[in-house]
Amino acid sequence: xxxxxxxxxxxxxxxxxxxxxxxxxxxxxxxxxxxxxxxxxxxxxxxxxxxxxxxxxxxxxxxxxxxxxxxxxxxxxxxxxxxxxxxxxxxxxxxxxxxxxxxxxxxxxxxxxxxxxxxxxxxxxxxxxxxxxxxxxxxxxxxxxxxxxxxxxxxxxxxxxxxxxxxxxxxxxxxxxxxxxxxxxxxxxxxxxxxxxxxxxxxxxxxxxxxxxxxxxxxxxxxxxxxxxxxxxxxxxxxxxxxxxxxxxxxxxxxxxxxxxxxxxxxxxxxxxxxxxxxxxxxxxxxxxxxxxxxxxxxxxxxxxxxxxxxxxxxxxxxxxxxxxxxxxxxxxxxxxxxxxx
Amino acid sequence: xxxxxxxxxxxxxxxxxxxxxxxxxxxxxxxxxxxxxxxxxxxxxxxxxxxxxxxxxxxxxxxxxxxxxxxxxxxxxxxxxxxxxxxxxxxxxxxxxxxxxxxxxxxxxxxxxxxxxxxxxxxxxxxxxxxxxxxxxxxxxxxxxxxxxxxxxxxxxxxxxxxxxxxxxxxxxxxxxxxxxxxxxxxxxxxxxxxxxxxxxxxxxxxxxxxxxxxxxxxxxxxxxxxxxxxxxxxxxxxxxxxxxxxxxxxxxxxxxxxxxxxxxxxxxxxxxxxxxxxxxxxxxxxxxxxxxxxxxxxxxxxxxxxxxxxxxxxxxxxxxxxxxxxxxxxxxxxxxxxxxx
Numbered sequence: 001x002x003x004x005x006x007x008x009x010x011x012x013x014x015x016x017x018x019x020x021x022x023x024x025x026x027x028x029x030x031x032x033x034x035x036x037x038x039x040x041x042x043x044x045x046x047x048x049x050x051x052x053x054x055x056x057x058x059x060x061x062x063x064x065x066x067x068x069x070x071x072x073x074x075x076x077x078x079x080x081x082x083x084x085x086x087x088x089x090x091x092x093x094x095x096x097x098x099x100x101x102x103x104x105x106x107x108x109x110x111x112x113x114x115x116x117x118x119x120x121x122x123x124x125x126x127x128x129x130x131x132x133x134x135x136x137x138x139x140x141x142x143x144x145x146x147x148x149x150x151x152x153x154x155x156x157x158x159x160x161x162x163x164x165x166x167x168x169x170x171x172x173x174x175x176x177x178x179x180x181x182x183x184x185x186x187x188x189x190x191x192x193x194x195x196x197x198x199x200x201x202x203x204x205x206x207x208x209x210x211x212x213x214x215x216x217x218x219x220x221x222x223x224x225x226x227x228x229x230x231x232x233x234x235x236x237x238x239x240x241x242x243x244x245x246x247x248x249x250x251x252x253x254x255x256x257x258x259x260x261x262x263x264x265x266x267x268x269x270x271x272x273x274x275x276x277x278x279x280x281x282x283x284x285x286x287x288x289x290x291x292x293x294x295x296x297x298x299x300x301x302x303x304x305x306x307x308x309x310x311x312x313x314x315x316x317x318x319x320x321x322x323x324x325x326x327x328x329x330x331x332x333x334x335x336x337x338x339x340x341x342x
Numbered sequence: 343x344x345x346x347x348x349x350x351x352x353x354x355x356x357x358x359x360x361x362x363x364x365x366x367x368x369x370x371x372x373x374x375x376x377x378x379x380x381x382x383x384x385x386x387x388x389x390x391x392x393x394x395x396x397x398x399x400x401x402x403x404x405x406x407x408x409x410x411x412x413x414x415x416x417x418x419x420x421x422x423x424x425x426x427x428x429x430x431x432x433x434x435x436x437x438x439x440x441x442x443x444x445x446x447x448x449x450x451x452x453x454x455x456x457x458x459x460x461x462x463x464x465x466x467x468x469x470x471x472x473x474x475x476x477x478x479x480x481x482x483x484x485x486x487x488x489x490x491x492x493x494x495x496x497x498x499x500x501x502x503x504x505x506x507x508x509x510x511x512x513x514x515x516x517x518x519x520x521x522x523x524x525x526x527x528x529x530x531x532x533x534x535x536x537x538x539x540x541x542x543x544x545x546x547x548x549x550x551x552x553x554x555x556x557x558x559x560x561x562x563x564x565x566x567x568x569x570x571x572x573x574x575x576x577x578x579x580x581x582x583x584x585x586x587x588x589x590x591x592x593x594x595x596x597x598x599x600x601x602x603x604x605x606x607x608x609x610x611x612x613x614x615x616x617x618x619x620x621x622x623x624x625x626x627x628x629x630x631x632x633x634x635x636x637x638x639x640x641x642x643x644x645x646x647x648x649x650x651x652x653x654x655x656x657x658x659x660x661x662x663x664x665x666x667x668x669x670x671x672x673x674x675x676x677x678x679x680x681x682x683x684x
Binding site: 067068069070074075076081084085086087088091092093094097100101103272273275284285321323324325326327328329331332334338339341 | 409410411412416417418423426427428429430433434435436439442443445614615617626627663665666667668669670671673674676680681683
């Protein structure tokens with residue numbers, strides 16, 4: 001329907017003025033694909049959170065906390081351990097491993113933190129509405145960072161530089177709570193966006209994608225992938241899983257989605273860097289993952305050649321990572337609660 | 343003896359031209375304390391290794407590998423996990439924890455990587471002569487990164503960007519061996535030096551230390567600490583341990599030094615940032631550690647006030663960390679051996 005409307009629109013504006021690239025671009029938009037906006041005000045209106053607006057002091061503080069392993073009970077696991085900014089924002093292992101080497105009890109794979117701000121829901125079961133809330137989960141989870149809220153607050157408030165940083169970020173009367181610690185980590189995470197050649201293309205630079213990438217994009221749409229992988233995130237919404245047939249690694253772990261069996265569609269941004277794939281990290285090769293999605297979600301066969309073409313397109317979603325200065329963290333004091341490996 | 347020679351020298355150059363700071367500086371030198379040289383050629387002559395000379399492509403490659411958890415069997419532990427550049431180059435836990443959450447079998451504490459180039463020997467038992475050799479140990483150790491040499495080489499050579507980086511660093515005919523991987527990590531580590539106010543003082547800036555720090559430095563020398571804590575590293579040589587009495591946490595772990603009972607004296611640089619202290623991380627407070635050293639090594643009582651004064655001096659050894667851009671690591675390929683948590 002959208003295609004037809006679009007075709008009509010094209011007829012009105014004069015088809016002869018439009019090249020093949022313009023047609024592909026218009027088609028992509030009509031299929032619900034959206035770029036990361038070039039315009040900073042538009043971008044900010046999407047990534048900002050009025051409950052905790054982005055500011056430089058918050059980004060810097062959030063970055064420190066993101067990299068600080070002292071937010072875990074053991075003192076060894078940071079947010080960055082499983083969402084490693086050096087490795088596409090993920091950990092590259094099948095299921096997350098946390099405190100005491102505990103493998104995620106549902107055998108869940110760590111999603112990338114990059115562009116997670118564009119997700120409509122967080123966690124595989126979508127139980128969290130935004131990053132400020134999401135960040136509270138793994139810090140406390142027994143199988144991840146295993147730190148009770150009080151321990152986290154006591155660690156942070158025992159370190160004078162952190163107290164100073166919170167004052168800079170939130171004013172002299174700030175009360176440092178567990179929620180505030182998670183929220184400022186969320187502020188940092190909201191800045192972790194990675195514009196890619198694909199965005200350049202959707203923003204109007206027709207040479208940003210080569211002909212193979214364009215062919216892959218067209219096939220991606222024609223096969224129906226955009227039914228779930230749409231929007232800025234090319235994913236990030238809750239969708240039914242195993243629609244047409246059963247996932248070949250369905251038995252790996254016990255995850256079955258939310259109470260309605262819905263699962264968060266992962267973003268496809270930086271997908272070439274974030275193997276293994278699926279909620280349980282069952283598949284390691286992108287082309288195999290594409291074919292599996294065709295089979296279980298769309299009920300179609302995707303040939304090797306077609307999967308390769310789509311994978312070439314997905315490569316154009318590998319985005320530019322902002323330069324991150326590795327933080328020098330403020331040292332612990334004698335009042336800082338000691339780490340515990342137990 | 344050195345003091346006397348020095349006093350004679352001072353008499354010759356004219357004592358009246360020298361203030362109290364000059365005297366303290368001369369005294370420090372006569373006690374074997376040396377700054378990180380200001381002069382880059384002198385510095386390079388100390389930190390460079392003719393077997394693998396420092397170059398920018400090697401530093402960049404070594405940095406990537408230092409941060410890359412894929413050098414471990416699990417894919418989760420990097421050099422930086424235990425020698426965290428955000429935390430004074432160490433991990434802040436009592437005994438290192440590695441693969442499968444294994445606590446170091448001898449309950450050994452991870453030493454800081456910063457300024458480790460100035461150590462005469464590496465590891466607590468001094469069994470390694472230099473960093474290129476040292477870096478081979480933890481990668482393979484079952485309780486640390488647990489990766490066999492072949493796995494490490496297979497991982498690195500499966501990633502085209504790494505192969506390219508090695509060619510840039512060592513020439514087109516480079517053979518990527520386990521030893522070469524460790525050596526280029528060593529090149530990066532040799533650049534991790536942290537000049538401090540103390541160095542400024544020893545290099546001639548008499549205002550670089552305040553009066554309390556100067557008093558602490560004088561006491562540090564008068565108490566005899568420089569017997570072991572001397573040279574650029576203020577440590578880094580093999581020394582007998584428990585000379586005068588038994589260490590209060592001697593029963594923690596089973597480490598007893600090398601075959602002669604000798605133990606590597608830790609550097610005191612950045613010591614205020616690298617609690618807990620001693621080979622087994624038994625003591626968490628710096629002043630307590632100072633008093634314990636007086637008791638077990640020098641056979642003297644160091645009062646609370648004296649320990650505090652020495653700790654103030656040791657604070658001046660907290661050095662400036664070079665800005666580290668967190669690397670974006672090249673992605674794995676389908677040929678990259680998979681991580682294993684077992």
